[in-house]
């Protein structure tokens with residue numbers, strides 16, 4: 001029941017799944033569940049959103065005529081049951097019975113209860129063959145986004161990204177030191193970039209050795225790249241201008257910089273402070289919009305990890321493509337453009353700025369930087385050398401930016417990063 005309501009909140013109200021599933025402040029129906037049921041609801045929703053194009057396509061094949069436009073709740077009931085039948089270890093009959101019961105209780109869906117029963121029983125009987133067919137013929141990613149990927153990367157790369165997005169993201173850790181030792185202790189491997197990737201893992205990361213001691217933090221391998229692009233920042237004054245929850249701030253501090261973390265959200269800044277506290281790290285923090293931040297002393301370097309559409313994180317946030325659309329990407333590109341202008345104003349001559357975000361869309365990355373450079377003769381791109389990134393050479397663009405996609409390094413977030421210097 002909770003899962004259907006939460007799916008409706010994502011698809012209709014464009015709510016964020018992370019927000020709805022927050023253990024403390026999430027949707028009341030979710031927070032009221034016991035931990036086992038919460039884990040189940042979370043698994044169902046992730047699976048449903050990750051495979052929604054397939055699920056919709058299967059029902060379209062089963063039906064002689066489409067469901068009425070107004071039957072949104074019915075669609076949600078069917079999608080949630082289909083995710084259980086197709087992808088989760090839940091007995092088919094439980095999923096079917098629950099869906100039929102839900103349909104009966106909903107005045108708008110009650111007249112379709114027999115149809116729900118028939119469709120889901122058929123799905124149970126034919127799941128292997130329909131899944132085989134649909135996985136060959138239908139992209140996992142919604143059409144509007146697939147089109148954008150094809151125009152940005154070409155059909156082959158777009159398909160590889162779409163396939164990579166079907167696999168849930170592994171857990172990646174950035175360790176303070178001794179990646180090899182931590183990989184051995186935690187049963188993981190060290191990636192070419194130095195990130196420790198955990199093997200199959202269930203349960204809570206907070207129970208793992210080294211968490212309480214603050215020896216590592218969870219950070220996708222791609223998210224760990226921008227701070228490393230800052231180069232040698234030992235003793236340098238560095239501002240992290242969109243800092244929370246602080247994964248990159250922690251890296252900058254560990255790299256030896258004198259860091260000021262700037263963040264506009266009080267609750268997120270608190271989270272950053274608590275994360276740094278656990279890691280035994282500290283830095284100056286500043287609660288304000290970066291537009292209002294005036295450093296007391298000239299800065300040597302800036303990291304601007306700007307808010308973006310997050311389309312590079314769809315393996316972990318499969319709701320993103322259903323709650324955001326092309327207009328949001330355009331809007332966020334505008335916000336980033338404005339923030340980049342503001343950040344660059346605070347950069348002295350010779351200073352370096354790393355601009356990054358977790359979007360796969362060039363209008364938030366390559367195109368934005370092209371326009372910025374064309375409008376600022378005083379800015380130049382510092383080309384990243386692929387030789388410095390063994391294992392990720394193909395992520396360095398011809399112009400010398402970093403462009404990762406979920407199809408790289410055995411799976412990683414889509415990220416864009418560029419290094420800009422004020423001449």
Ligand SMILES: C[S@@+](CC[C@H](N)C(=O)[O-])C[C@H]1O[C@@H](n2cnc3c(N)ncnc32)[C@H](O)[C@@H]1O
Pocket residue numbers: 223241242243244245246247248249262263264265268288289290291305306307308339
């Ligand atoms: C993509 S997240 C940053 C993630 C962070 N760099 C990390 O690695 O953990 C973007 C952050 O920027 C903050 N933010 C957005 N607009 C801002 C602004 N104008 N000034 C300061 N912070 C801002 C958001 O609240 C959010 O915490």
